[in-house]
């Protein structure tokens with residue numbers, strides 16, 4: 489399986505993904521600290537210690553809930569970025585996981601960790 493992209497293009501996507509990953513990790517550390525500091529002073533830093541029962545948290549914890557959902561989204565994005573880096577190494581980067589078509593470069597530039605072409609992404613979203 490040959491990649492749809494030239495090696496110098498792959499390298500530039502690898503750089504972009506590394507930068508994104510570093511930035512997300514920085515954000516995550518900061519947000520996790522802030523979210524946990526609010527009412528988990530003895531937290532070990534383990535996210536599973538955070539209370540998730542909505543009945544137990546008042547409206548003053550809305551910000552914390554919001555931050556936690558952001559953290560969850562960013563964690564998923566980090567996983568996607570890691571997967572994309574793995575795909576660069578295995579030569580699968582830039583190909584749709586559903587239909588195996590080459591993902592158009594503008595889409596990769598906008599969303600370098602995407603696994604799907606636009607058509608398949610739309611089809612999957614509407615399921």
Ligand SMILES: [Zn+2]
Pocket residue numbers: 584585586587588589604605606607608609
């Ligand atoms: Zn596709």
